[in-house]
Amino acid sequence: MTRISSMILLTGALSGLFGLGNVIAAEAVKGSAKYEKLEQCVEPTSVMRRNHFEFIKHQRNLTVHQGIRGSKYSLAGCVDCHARKDASGKYVPVNEEGQFCDECHDYVAIDLKCFECHATVPREK
Ligand code: HEC
Ligand code: HEC
Ligand code: HEC
Numbered sequence: 001m002t003r004i005s006s007m008i009l010l011t012g013a014l015s016g017l018f019g020l021g022n023v024i025a026a027e028a029v030k031g032s033a034k035y036e037k038l039e040q041c042v043e044p045t046s047v048m049r050r051n052h053f054e055f056i057k058h059q060r061n062l063t064v065h066q067g068i069r070g071s072k073y074s075l076a077g078c079v080d081c082h083a084r085k086d087a088s089g090k091y092v093p094v095n096e097e098g099q100f101c102d103e104c105h106d107y108v109a110i111d112l113k114c115f116e117c118h119a120t121v122p123r124e125k
Contacts, residue, residue: 028084028092028099035081035100042072052078075114080122093120 035041041048043055059073082100083091094101095115105112 027086028096029087030084032085033082033100036084038081042077075118076123079119083121091121095120 030036043051048055055073056075056078059071059075062068062071063074078101079094083094084099086092092099093115095105095112096102097106101112
């Protein structure tokens, strides 16, 4: 987590520099995401770190081509567990700068197109 934490700091510093700090990462409250209260992901963390994209892509094929839904690898599930809230209790998009699905991707220069269609915040029940 150390490298990721310093990435957050760096992102925060850079966005502050460009005057964006107040509208983005700064608003998400640390500890407000479900995953931050849990011990483990849908697989061990090291496995998720290495293989999460394989799991999601496999799940997409199952759902879109075979109509199979609701596995532990659903993209909606990732968003549900990993999204943080802001101080007013509103969800912050999981792919916003500095948020969970952006931290590493920003670092490896991946820009997920998935969220052009898929919801970036949990569905309110
Ligand atoms: C039920 C809650 C839950 C769901 C659903 C979930 N996760 Fe996780 N995830 C966690 C927890 C808890 C951790 C462990 C965090 C830690 O080790 O500090 C984690 C860790 C991770 C990590 C490793 C982060 C790191 O620090 O290296 C990745 C990547 C990840 N999840 C991606 C996903 C993806 C992609 C999905 C959807 C397929 C998903 N998660 C679904 C709870 C969840
Ligand atoms: C052009 C729109 C579009 C884009 C872009 C897109 N998807 Fe989807 N995706 C869909 C639709 C529509 C479904 C079917 C939803 C359903 O039937 O539940 C779907 C279903 C899924 C599912 C199964 C449902 C779930 O929540 O798990 C996964 C996984 C998935 N997509 C992953 C991805 C990933 C990963 C990307 C990016 C690499 C991506 N999608 C990009 C439209 C899109
Ligand atoms: C611990 C760092 C880390 C976290 C956190 C993380 N990712 Fe990733 N993700 C990566 C890396 C690294 C790659 C590139 C893997 C490769 O191409 O070899 C990647 C690639 C992907 C891809 C494939 C992109 C493509 O165009 O092929 C998807 C989809 C994806 N991640 C979804 C997610 C989602 C959804 C989340 C949040 C729930 C998430 N990731 C969180 C590190 C992370």
